[in-house]
Amino acid sequence: MLLYHDPRAPNPRRVRVFLAEKGVPYDTIEVLIADKAHQTAEFRKKNPIALLPVLELADGRVLRESMAICRYLEETYPEPNLMGADTWERAQIEMWNRHAELELLYPISQIFRNSHKFWEGRIKQAPEFAQIMREHLAERLDWLEGELGKRPYMAGDRFTVADITAMCALDFGKVSGVRIDPETHPNLAAWHKRVSDRPSSKA
Numbered sequence: 110m111l112l113y114h115d116p117r118a119p120n121p122r123r124v125r126v127f128l129a130e131k132g133v134p135y136d137t138i139e140v141l142i143a144d145k146a147h148q149t150a151e152f153r154k155k156n157p158i159a160l161l162p163v164l165e166l167a168d169g170r171v172l173r174e175s176m177a178i179c180r181y182l183e184e185t186y187p188e189p190n191l192m193g194a195d196t197w198e199r200a201q202i203e204m205w206n207r208h209a210e211l212e213l214l215y216p217i218s219q220i221f222r223n224s225h226k227f228w229e230g231r232i233k234q235a236p237e238f239a240q241i242m243r244e245h246l247a248e249r250l251d252w253l254e255g256e257l258g259k260r261p262y263m264a265g266d267r268f269t270v271a272d273i274t275a276m277c278a279l280d281f282g283k284v285s286g287v288r289i290d291p292e293t294h295p296n297l298a299a300w301h302k303r304v305s306d307r308p309s310s311k312a
Contacts, residue, residue, distance in 0.1 A: 129309035
């Protein structure tokens with residue numbers, strides 16, 4: 110398998126962490142967003158909308174979108190289980206993974222896109238929207254603080270893809286000044302340490 114990725118971007122990291130948890134070997138090709146490598150005609154043959162990551166199989170088939178890739182990997186390499194062992198657990202993990210995507214990763218990515226100097230001159234920015242997303246994110250961090258006081262991981266008692274998404278989102282937020290305050294969010298900080306201490310977090 111061949112993973113096209115940018116080492117700094119959160120969605121490719123989600124897949125790398127997932128692969129590391131599975132212990133699946135793969136090769137990589139760096140496609141650096143800073144160099145606009147994702148916008149080349151060659152890469153657009155892999156993904157016409159120029160987004161990362163892309164997983165290419167040995168037979169030439171291509172998968173785009175991080176969770177579609179993770180679903181394929183989960184079913185191809187079922188152990189360790191990261192997406193649910195029965196219908197109820199699968200639904201719970203899907204629910205919390207979507208929360209992590211929509212309530213953490215999306216606002217953090219919009220803060221970055223609409224307020225960071227990296228995107229100046231590259232896209233049309235809306236700083237006001239970035240501020241709205243900061244306020245929304247602050248509310249969601251308060252909510253998660255309460256939730257993570259009830260259990261050790263996002264979706265329950267064990268590490269799952271929902272933790273991967275949340276960790277990658279919050280780590281990516283650091284570039285835009287998003288930080289977990291252990292004084293005000295001790296449960297969130299403790300969860301973040303637990304997931305960050307896993308060897309896969311370095312992937």
